[in-house]
Amino acid sequence: MPLIEESDAASEVRAVYDDIKTTRQVDRVNNFWKALAVHPPALRRTWESVKEVMAPGALDPLVKEMLYVAVSVTNGCEYCIASHTAAARAKGMTDEQHGELLAVVGMANETNALANGLAVPVDDAFKTS
Amino acid sequence: MPLIEESDAASEVRAVYDDIKTTRQVDRVNNFWKALAVHPPALRRTWESVKEVMAPGALDPLVKEMLYVAVSVTNGCEYCIASHTAAARAKGMTDEQHGELLAVVGMANETNALANGLAVPVDDAFKTS
Amino acid sequence: MPLIEESDAASEVRAVYDDIKTTRQVDRVNNFWKALAVHPPALRRTWESVKEVMAPGALDPLVKEMLYVAVSVTNGCEYCIASHTAAARAKGMTDEQHGELLAVVGMANETNALANGLAVPVDDAFKTS
Amino acid sequence: MPLIEESDAASEVRAVYDDIKTTRQVDRVNNFWKALAVHPPALRRTWESVKEVMAPGALDPLVKEMLYVAVSVTNGCEYCIASHTAAARAKGMTDEQHGELLAVVGMANETNALANGLAVPVDDAFKTS
Amino acid sequence: MPLIEESDAASEVRAVYDDIKTTRQVDRVNNFWKALAVHPPALRRTWESVKEVMAPGALDPLVKEMLYVAVSVTNGCEYCIASHTAAARAKGMTDEQHGELLAVVGMANETNALANGLAVPVDDAFKTS
Amino acid sequence: MPLIEESDAASEVRAVYDDIKTTRQVDRVNNFWKALAVHPPALRRTWESVKEVMAPGALDPLVKEMLYVAVSVTNGCEYCIASHTAAARAKGMTDEQHGELLAVVGMANETNALANGLAVPVDDAFKTS
Numbered sequence: 001m002p003l004i005e006e007s008d009a010a011s012e013v014r015a016v017y018d019d020i021k022t023t024r025q026v027d028r029v030n031n032f033w034k035a036l037a038v039h040p041p042a043l044r045r046t047w048e049s050v051k052e053v054m055a056p057g058a059l060d061p062l063v064k065e066m067l068y069v070a071v072s073v074t075n076g077c078e079y080c081i082a083s084h085t086a087a088a089r090a091k092g093m094t095d096e097q098h099g100e101l102l103a104v105v106g107m108a109n110e111t112n113a114l115a116n117g118l119a120v121p122v123d124d125a126f127k128t129s
Numbered sequence: 130m131p132l133i134e135e136s137d138a139a140s141e142v143r144a145v146y147d148d149i150k151t152t153r154q155v156d157r158v159n160n161f162w163k164a165l166a167v168h169p170p171a172l173r174r175t176w177e178s179v180k181e182v183m184a185p186g187a188l189d190p191l192v193k194e195m196l197y198v199a200v201s202v203t204n205g206c207e208y209c210i211a212s213h214t215a216a217a218r219a220k221g222m223t224d225e226q227h228g229e230l231l232a233v234v235g236m237a238n239e240t241n242a243l244a245n246g247l248a249v250p251v252d253d254a255f256k257t258s
Numbered sequence: 259m260p261l262i263e264e265s266d267a268a269s270e271v272r273a274v275y276d277d278i279k280t281t282r283q284v285d286r287v288n289n290f291w292k293a294l295a296v297h298p299p300a301l302r303r304t305w306e307s308v309k310e311v312m313a314p315g316a317l318d319p320l321v322k323e324m325l326y327v328a329v330s331v332t333n334g335c336e337y338c339i340a341s342h343t344a345a346a347r348a349k350g351m352t353d354e355q356h357g358e359l360l361a362v363v364g365m366a367n368e369t370n371a372l373a374n375g376l377a378v379p380v381d382d383a384f385k386t387s
Numbered sequence: 388m389p390l391i392e393e394s395d396a397a398s399e400v401r402a403v404y405d406d407i408k409t410t411r412q413v414d415r416v417n418n419f420w421k422a423l424a425v426h427p428p429a430l431r432r433t434w435e436s437v438k439e440v441m442a443p444g445a446l447d448p449l450v451k452e453m454l455y456v457a458v459s460v461t462n463g464c465e466y467c468i469a470s471h472t473a474a475a476r477a478k479g480m481t482d483e484q485h486g487e488l489l490a491v492v493g494m495a496n497e498t499n500a501l502a503n504g505l506a507v508p509v510d511d512a513f514k515t516s
Numbered sequence: 517m518p519l520i521e522e523s524d525a526a527s528e529v530r531a532v533y534d535d536i537k538t539t540r541q542v543d544r545v546n547n548f549w550k551a552l553a554v555h556p557p558a559l560r561r562t563w564e565s566v567k568e569v570m571a572p573g574a575l576d577p578l579v580k581e582m583l584y585v586a587v588s589v590t591n592g593c594e595y596c597i598a599s600h601t602a603a604a605r606a607k608g609m610t611d612e613q614h615g616e617l618l619a620v621v622g623m624a625n626e627t628n629a630l631a632n633g634l635a636v637p638v639d640d641a642f643k644t645s
Numbered sequence: 646m647p648l649i650e651e652s653d654a655a656s657e658v659r660a661v662y663d664d665i666k667t668t669r670q671v672d673r674v675n676n677f678w679k680a681l682a683v684h685p686p687a688l689r690r691t692w693e694s695v696k697e698v699m700a701p702g703a704l705d706p707l708v709k710e711m712l713y714v715a716v717s718v719t720n721g722c723e724y725c726i727a728s729h730t731a732a733a734r735a736k737g738m739t740d741e742q743h744g745e746l747l748a749v750v751g752m753a754n755e756t757n758a759l760a761n762g763l764a765v766p767v768d769d770a771f772k773t774s
């Protein structure tokens with residue numbers, strides 16, 4: 001798949017790249033966006049959604065990055081694990097926090113399998129939450 | 130699958146149930162453990178691991194519960210989604226935090242698929258993180 | 259989705275149902291086949307493949323059923339977990355074997371996540387196996 | 388991610404490495420453990436669980452390794468497929484057994500999808516197993 | 517989880533419900549949107565994206581619905597399988613097309629597992645596509 | 646894993662290779678089949694099924710290839726994404742169609758997660774489809 005470099009980007013793509021750099025206060029756009037730029041409507045729509053979802057809100061940005069890592073690890077998405085682990089570190093994730101994050105993700109994948117395998121019925125107490 | 134009720138539990142199982150109730154300060158054991166109790170060594174080993182992994186540490190317990198929800202949603206484990214969403218609420222997760230948690234998990238599942246589908250190469254900048 | 263009962267089955271479907279009952283030495287066809295019978299070519303092709311793959315060979319039939327359970331648990335397929343757990347029990351799986359099977363499946367799901375999350379490079383020693 | 392080599396390991400990590408080598412009667416520790424060693428509590432806890440789960444019991448060790456391969460293939464975990472396929476071969480898995488193992492795993496993934504897609508209701512006969 | 521009925525919806529939510537009904541030319545909103553309405557920003561953002569992605573374009577709407585079913589079956593999402601299978605039928609999917617759709621999805625899940633299990637290297641001929 | 650080249654193939658394998666080349670009107674066999682050829686019964690059975698499932702029918706071959714890509718992307722199978730994306734292009738998929746295909750797959754993975762996370766009950770209207 002081609003990557004659309006900033007110097008080769010049409011104005012529609014360039015505008016998204018510029019917004020990514022401004023929003024994230026970085027000086028380069030990472031490969032995910034350069035690959036997605038082959039489909040400009042998908043680039044714009046995906047960036048607008050990511051920008052909105054990952055903005056500070058009721059959850060802080062580092063927690064959001066760690067949630068992103070948890071999903072990416074569970075799906076085994078190599079690119080996403082690399083990029084969101086880097087983003088979490090840039091937002092202050094320590095080695096110890098990374099270790100605990102992976103421990104929770106590993107344990108959750110284990111007990112998800114056990115709950116499936118045992119066909120555990122949902123407790124009444126959990127049905128109203 | 131049978132559920133081993135507390136009143137029917139052998140002493141090895143009863144000891145685990147008691148530790149769950151004491152550690153979590155709850156007065157009942159949820160169905161996951163009652164189902165796992167058919168295999169006492171698995172019950173003991175799984176509980177010891179969950180207890181260690183979910184204890185307060187470099188990450189706070191609510192963040193750990195939300196990571197658990199993120200994995201469970203990605204795997205589509207109905208029981209685990211119900212039980213860990215309830216646990217997160219018991220630890221203070223608000224409606225707004227829940228909404229943002231699910232938004233991040235949804236977005237991560239989407240961009241995981243896009244990164245896979247486009248076979249995006251990992252940026253050199255991410256390789257040393 | 260409708261289930262095609264034996265009494266309503268066209269001859270093409272009936273022939274597959276009869277072969278299932280003869281091969282497995284059972285007196286009823288389970289719902290999976292009755293649902294698939296809406297698409298007779300898929301019914302025939304799937305049964306022929308399952309029959310060939312699950313026949314005794316270099317692996318014994320109980321091991322094959324347990325492998326089927328391991329995949330079904332990992333995918334969280336409720337129907338498949340129920341039907342293949344029942345089939346494994348019918349072939350002699352004990353409670354203790356079931357407990358160990360689920361323990362291995364749970365552990366594998368956990369370490370799969372850890373290996374992904376840590377981006378562990380494959381050892382040279384494993385590359386020639 | 389760094390790999391902690393045996394010569395650089397702190398005593399807590401070294402003790403786990405030594406136990407891995409003794410238990411498995413091998414003279415090197417594979418990369419999974421060297422990567423996990425960045426987080427010593429996770430290294431210790433994971434190894435203790437793997438050691439207990441993979442020990443001979445009601446299922447023989449080769450069957451356990453094949454179950455591990457089945458899960459790893461279903462999750463698409465490249466590292467885990469490579470390491471557990473090598474481990475299964477070291478425990479005597481033949482080419483023919485490997486072929487049958489993969490055939491069952493492939494078929495299970497296919498019929499899991501079909502059962503999901505058809506929303507097949509669980510047979511009453513399977514509910515008491 | 518609560519479902520926000522149309523009669524109870526605040527104006528922000530009501531506006532989205534109205535747009536869903538107008539765009540799809542239906543007289544009711546399905547449960548997915550009523551559940552998502554607990555988080556109004558997620559409701560609006562998700563609907564805007566779904567509306568744009570599922571609109572007629574280079575692919576016709578029925579093909580898009582069948583792709584949606586393929587993903588939902590692979591993930592084992594019961595709700596999504598039910599809703600998008602119904603949507604595909606409403607757009608004209610025949611029984612025979614449904615049968616072929618599921619057959620392709622089943623086969624793809626099987627060969628994905630085989631390609632993973634065999635660690636097949638990507639052909640040079642596929643690298644430039 | 647070894648790849649069985651055409652020049653080294655035993656007659657049973659050679660016959661399958663020849664049928665693949667004739668059916669697809671290509672002059673080489675891709676690596677998937679060369680890897681599977683280590684297990685000749687699996688090679689033959691898998692090819693016969695793929696040949697039948699992917700033949701023109703109620704769905705046209707390009708739609709079938711795009712469904713294959715959708716599943717492969719969802720599973721994160723690198724080999725399968727590469728090979729079936731190439732096959733779809735060879736059957737006429739345009740850049741714009743590819744962009745829309747990935748957009749639908751991404752969106753479906755997102756809303757699958759949201760539907761799971763919110764435990765949305767299936768609408769009565771969808772139960773009879």
